[in-house]
Amino acid sequence: MRELSRKVTGIAASATIEISNLARQMERSGIPVINLSIGEPDFDTPQHIKDACIAALKAGETHYAPSNGIPGLLNAISDKVNRENHFSCSPDQVIITCGAKDAIYDAMEAVLNPGDEVIILDPAWVSYEPCVQIAGGKPVHHPLNARTFQVDDTILDRITPYTKMVVINSPSNPSGAVLNRASMKIVSDMCTDYNLIALSDEIYEKLIYGGVHTSLASIGDMAERTITINGFSKAYAMTGWRLGYAIAPIPIIRQMSKIQQHSISHPTTFAMFGGLAAITGDQQCVAMMKNEFMRRRDYLVNDLSLNGFGMAPADGAFYAYVKVEGDDMEIARRWLEKAHVAVTPGTAFHSPGWERISYATSMENLREAVVRIRNCQ
Ligand SMILES: Cc1ncc(COP(=O)(O)O)c(C=O)c1O
Structure with missing residues (x-):
């Protein structure tokens, strides 16, 4: 062969x-x-979400949809982000994907050129590194403090002229740690000082016991340089639905959209109606x-x-x-x-x-x- x-x-x-x-x-x-x-x-998966999907199927929502996702869900995500995540997001800054994993993959493909370095905080979820590599980038691993699992200034040692992106994940899979504001500030200052793009995977945002979730994009000018990843799998027990989303500055969404148009087209149409019920329904x-x-x-x-x-x-x-x-x-x-x-x-x-x-x-x-x-x- x-x-x-x-x-x-x-x-x-x-x-x-x-x-x-x-x-x-x-x-x-x-x-x-x-x-x-x-x-x-x-x-x-909660019954009202399944019911919304079944109703969509019965209503004939079985055809192609707009590539970035159905307008109702784009609007609902934009409303949710403005309300809960405290940064400004318009519906054209949202793309709905086949799970958060697909959003991460598209984001890497959209942003990286061969040789671009991406700082990954360890312990790190298993798919960040392969997504960087498939996109031609170079993963640069940075171990978090093994007691606090927070970011400190040693992260700056990883910066090179090739650094383009940093990935954070709070709450974290696998550690369960939640990054505090001081960690977020170090990451945001680093991104501003070195003109980096951040990918903030917030898929576990609803599962925090005690503290509150902070979106990286809500800090300083980070909304202008952050790709926020989220989805339905963990908060709404919808892993098999394969539904996630990214929020990013429009130039990045445009490139992610091209990848989606030429690969999966869009997530399953009637599944997106389930996602809409999840986000707009009783929490x-x-x-x-x-x-x-x-x-x-x-x-x-x-x-x-x-x-x-x-x-x-x-x-x-x-x-x-x-x-x-x-x-x-x-x-x-x-x-x-x-x-x-x-x-x-x-x-x-x-x-x-x-x-x-x-x-x-x-x-x-x-x-x-x-x-x-x-x-x-
Ligand atoms: C940190 C993290 N990001 C992303 C994903 C992918 O989630 P999805 O099922 O929406 O693709 C997972 C799933 O295990 C995860 O743990």
Whole structure:
């Protein structure tokens, strides 16, 4: 066969694959595994959202739609951003995509030229680096302070003449940490001083326990240089709907729009009506899911601490990021093989020495998992 694309073959397979393959193999052979490697809410999509989608299907919303998304949803997102995220956003600064992941991919393709450097804060969600690489950019990893998980001035050491972008993600997958205003200020000052574009992934904004969410674009002049990523997967339990969005300055949206026009055209038309119901409907469902995540987090953090585990501040999302002594890949393998508990090793997020434990599962599973992990230490 002819040589395949070097930029794709050069991308490393995810470090999670070995563990998840092993977990699947065990399940196939009848061993019940408690899966705490899950990155999606264990709730069903709220009924009023499903009903809106079904009504759209029945009403014949089964054809092509405008490439950036249906006008109603663009308007609703713009209203939501002005109201909740405290920066100015018009509907033509919004593009609706097939999940937040697609928005991140389009954003990288729209912004980067070969050799452009992108600063990624570690621990980092698994797809930032590949998206940068596919777009021809160069990922530059910067480890966050391993106690506070906040940004400090050492990030400035990563700046080179090729730096073009910085990626932040608050609340964070995998650490659960929420960036404070001081961290945001360091990032925004750096972007202004070095004329950088920021990509701020805010997909977990509704899942913060205690503090408040700050959008990077709401600080100083950041709205002029920030691509804000968000979506429906985590807040509304809509992972399978594949619906997300980006908000950015119009010149960036124009380029992202071209990519969308020539690739997916637009997200599924009737799914966008579900998204519209999610954003404009009763937000009680979000509060209910958040309260349940918080109850599980409180239990898990307390129980893990009692068992001697150190952790990142679990202030948001639905993950506890647990410090382990030794090789995190080997420990994840041992927990799986001996305790039948699947977690995600920190190596997958460019931060060896940690395990990500998802609490998007029942209390019963969490209780049993902690007992099993303790017994196989
Ligand atoms: C930090 C972060 N960003 C983006 C995504 C992608 O979300 P979506 O399902 O909307 O593509 C995820 C999903 O796991 C995530 O954890």
